[in-house]
Amino acid sequence: MFNSSDIETFKNVWVFCEQRNGEMMPTTFELISEGRKLADELGVELCGILLGDDVDGIAPELGVYGADKVYVYNSPLLKTFTTDAYTKIITDAVAEFKPEILLFGASTIGRDLAPRCAAWLHTGLCADCTHLDIDLDNYLKFLKEASTLPEDRIERTKSVKLAGADHSVARDLKMTRPAFGGHLMASIICPRFRPAMATVRPGVMKKRENRRTAEILHPNFLLSPDDIKTEVVETVKAAKKLVDLIGADFIVSVGRGISKDVEKGLALAEELANELGGVVGASRACVDAGWIGADHQVGQTGKTVHPKVYIALGISGAIQHKAGMQESECIIAVNKNETAPICECADYGIVGDLFKVVPELIESIRAAKAAK
Numbered sequence: 001m002f003n004s005s006d007i008e009t010f011k012n013v014w015v016f017c018e019q020r021n022g023e024m025m026p027t028t029f030e031l032i033s034e035g036r037k038l039a040d041e042l043g044v045e046l047c048g049i050l051l052g053d054d055v056d057g058i059a060p061e062l063g064v065y066g067a068d069k070v071y072v073y074n075s076p077l078l079k080t081f082t083t084d085a086y087t088k089i090i091t092d093a094v095a096e097f098k099p100e101i102l103l104f105g106a107s108t109i110g111r112d113l114a115p116r117c118a119a120w121l122h123t124g125l126c127a128d129c130t131h132l133d134i135d136l137d138n139y140l141k142f143l144k145e146a147s148t149l150p151e152d153r154i155e156r157t158k159s160v161k162l163a164g165a166d167h168s169v170a171r172d173l174k175m176t177r178p179a180f181g182g183h184l185m186a187s188i189i190c191p192r193f194r195p196a197m198a199t200v201r202p203g204v205m206k207k208r209e210n211r212r213t214a215e216i217l218h219p220n221f222l223l224s225p226d227d228i229k230t231e232v233v234e235t236v237k238a239a240k241k242l243v244d245l246i247g248a249d250f251i252v253s254v255g256r257g258i259s260k261d262v263e264k265g266l267a268l269a270e271e272l273a274n275e276l277g278g279v280v281g282a283s284r285a286c287v288d289a290g291w292i293g294a295d296h297q298v299g300q301t302g303k304t305v306h307p308k309v310y311i312a313l314g315i316s317g318a319i320q321h322k323a324g325m326q327e328s329e330c331i332i333a334v335n336k337n338e339t340a341p342i343c344e345c346a347d348y349g350i351v352g353d354l355f356k357v358v359p360e361l362i363e364s365i366r367a368a369k370a371a372k
């Protein structure tokens with residue numbers, strides 16, 4: 001009988017490995033990389049759970065990023081994602097193998113599947129995490145760097161009261177996520193139940209190679225058409241190609257600073273992005289104003305990006321925007337106001353009117369290319 005509160009019997013870190021049409025989603029590699037770190041800190045194995053129809057061919061890819069084992073479940077009933085079938089397989093597998101941590105990407109599928117599994121398993125789920133820790137020293141270091149908490153308060157986070165007694169959080173997964181509209185960060189633990197479950201948005205964790213040969217396993221499982229209450233009649237893809245912000249090396253993002261001539265501002269951003277081989281992003285203000293599609297939005301409620309170069313044109317740098325781009329390798333801010341918060345995290349700041357600065361930037365790039 002599965003008992004999620006029997007926490008001593010749970011071991012290993014698991015990642016739900018999302019694939020679509022037999023192709024691994026990039027978030028899976030990000031989570032495997034992060035899972036590797038957590039598994040090393042716990043001294044346990046990192047395992048992927050991969051569901052689909054005839055997906056053995058892509059399982060070894062997970063070893064590149066550090067998976068020790070991959071549990072593969074193949075069935076024609078798993079070819080197309082349905083919440084019922086995937087929940088059944090995952091919850092049955094958790095009951096059988098008892099992982100202590102289970103991570104999902106916060107994709108449309110992950111956001112649907114993870115809470116359903118958590119409810120079935122009677123455990124806790126922290127959604128949209130931006131930081132995960134096991135090691136206590138690393139966690140305290142993170143708090144010292146990223147929070148405004150005083151030292152003594154940080155020290156006190158080492159333990160919590162649980163049923164009246166002190167409980168050390170040393171082996172608990174510390175899941176940090178923005179709360180109250182991004183104005184504060186909350187660290188959440190799930191000390192009484194296992195697995196501790198978390199979703200992480202695409203692009204938040206970094207992909208890191210950690211090569212090994214993953215052992216591929218095919219556990220027995222039970223799944224019949226009667227387990228599935230929904231029927232996928234047709235899959236219709238969006239006609240418009242969505243912008244690939246997460247995979248881009250160069251992002252030129254526009255903000256409300258383009259408001260005096262939106263069409264020209266967007267055209268300039270597009271031209272600069274084309275010159276760099278990049279794509280156009282935007283602040284939420286531009287998306288809310290209907291100037292650009294929501295798939296371009298960067299930030300807490302948009303996409304998290306870390307390109308080689310992020311150019312912010314007329315963006316003030318509100319905390320919710322910074323949350324999605326401050327990990328970029330190089331940030332260039334073009335702003336009329338030198339005290340705009342974006343300048344605090346920028347490597348280079350150009351103070352001026354973007355409508356004058358951007359054409360000059362484009363000219364300089366073209367001249368530099370011609371001189372090569």
Ligand code: FAD
Nearest residue numbers: 255256257283284285299300301302314316320321336354
């Ligand atoms: P503004 O703050 O109006 O800044 C415009 C900037 O342009 C100013 O700094 C100004 O000096 C400069 N400027 C003006 N004219 C020019 C010019 N001609 N040349 C150069 N510079 C010029 N925002 C996001 O971006 N992403 C999110 O995911 C997000 N999520 C949110 C979630 C919640 C719960 C909440 C409450 C807010 C969220 N926001 C998000 C909104 C965020 O708080 C800001 O309102 C928004 O980012 C502001 O957009 P902006 O910088 O384009 O506009």
